[in-house]
Amino acid sequence: MAVKERMDYIKKQLHSQSYKLTPQREATVEVLLENEEDHLSAEDVYLLVKDKAPEIGLATVYRTLELLNELEIVDKINFGDGVSRYDLRKEGANHSHHHLVCIQCGVVSEIEEDLLGEVEVKVEREWQFKIKDHRLTFHGVCSKCQHEKDSTNEETGRQTVDQL
Amino acid sequence: MAVKERMDYIKKQLHSQSYKLTPQREATVEVLLENEEDHLSAEDVYLLVKDKAPEIGLATVYRTLELLNELEIVDKINFGDGVSRYDLRKEGANHSHHHLVCIQCGVVSEIEEDLLGEVEVKVEREWQFKIKDHRLTFHGVCSKCQHEKDSTNEETGRQTVDQL
DNA sequence: TACTAAACGATAATCATTATCGTTTTCATG
DNA sequence: CATGAAAACGATAATGATTATCGTTTAGTA
Numbered sequence A, B: 001m002a003v004k005e006r007m008d009y010i011k012k013q014l015h016s017q018s019y020k021l022t023p024q025r026e027a028t029v030e031v032l033l034e035n036e037e038d039h040l041s042a043e044d045v046y047l048l049v050k051d052k053a054p055e056i057g058l059a060t061v062y063r064t065l066e067l068l069n070e071l072e073i074v075d076k077i078n079f080g081d082g083v084s085r086y087d088l089r090k091e092g093a094n095h096s097h098h099h100l101v102c103i104q105c106g107v108v109s110e111i112e113e114d115l116l117g118e119v120e121v122k123v124e125r126e127w128q129f130k131i132k133d134h135r136l137t138f139h140g141v142c143s144k145c146q147h148e149k150d151s152t153n154e155e156t157g158r159q160t161v162d163q164l
Numbered sequence C: 001t002a003c004t005a006a007a008c009g010a011t012a013a014t015c016a017t018t019a020t021c022g023t024t025t026t027c028a029t030g
Numbered sequence D: 001c002a003t004g005a006a007a008a009c010g011a012t013a014a015t016g017a018t019t020a021t022c023g024t025t026t027a028g029t030a
Helices: A002-016 A023-034 A042-054 A058-069 A116-127 A143-147 B002-017 B022-036 B041-050 B058-070 B117-127 B143-147
Strands: A073-078 A083-086 A099-103 A108-110 A128-139 B072-079 B084-088 B097-101 B108-111 B130-141
Touching: A002 A023, A023 A042, A023 A058, A023 A083, A042 A058, A042 A083, A042 B084, A058 A073, A108 A143, A108 B130, A116 A128, A116 B108, A143 B072, B022 B058, B022 B084, B041 B058, B041 B084, B058 B072, B097 B143, B117 B130
Parallel strands: A099 A128, B097 B130
Antiparallel strands: A073 A083, A099 A108, A128 B130, B072 B084, B097 B108
16 A cells, blocks of 8 residues: 555655654654644644554654654644644655645645746746745635535634625 | 835724724834834834833733734734744735745745736636635745855854755 | 723733653664 | 663653733723
8 A cells, every 4th residue: 555655665764864763753654644634733643643652752743743844754834823733745745735724614725736836937037046845825715615604613703705 | 205104004994993093003013114024023023112112011012913913914924933923014915925935044035026826816716715815935045045155054054055 | 081991011821842851762783 | 682872762841932811001082
């Protein structure tokens, strides 16, 4: 399965930089692979990883996520709520993918396609800026919420407004 | 001058939503107008505003920035260091402008031009997502750092790498 | 001028993240 | 396989930004 292969790939990356391959790190990566779409916070990862490795400490989770971020295996992202979220990079991707954040239900979904190719060429040329990575997030209303005019939403109670 | 006019405009916006126009709020907005390019944190604003209104409290600065954010007079942005930064919207702009963050010297500069027009059309169409706002940040090496190969940098000590 | 809700200042509380420190484990070596 | 050193760990204290609380002050109005 793909999960196993990607796990092996990540293991190799750790090894190649002479980081040790501890069970805690393995369990953490496993959790990330199994919840790839979920934009987990450190706390989320901690709770999930405790099922696999109950003795793990929160500090270790933070340390591992930080390490994975440095190795560019995960992206540390921030949607403006007070927490960092950790997002596994697609295999071989050299940039962070884009996000859609629904301001009504809070759901975060992903755009894997890179929409910024031309934009980056322009920025590099006109601003003499050598781009290494990008962050692109759209805030708006997801298709589901656009159709639920009467949405009973725990976060804001806001109604859908001017779309459609 | 433009500052005065924009101040009046912001005053009107506060008034129109029946928020009071206190000296503390006025001083805070003044600081934002006078340091528009600087991506100030709440603490930064606090220190600057103390010159104009020495008795102001940090809590009030946070409250005011929060209010201005809700009124869409400022954007609250986050570049991944632990602090929120507050960025005045250009007059009449209905979206956040873009940012370039230099990973070597830490300088943040702005792109005022909206580069996302076509991208947004595509996203709205293909993902059925009604966009209200966006956040776009490029991380990379600014033109200055690209030319300082021997950069003595207090943050990372990192050398310029593979560009040029 | 007096009133009342809004706003304020000081500061305590919260909460995510980081640092510390003594213990445990991994992995290379004999 | 046993051993030793460095790396990693778990528990928890410390930090630092932000938010909540609360008694006092003030802006805008009658």
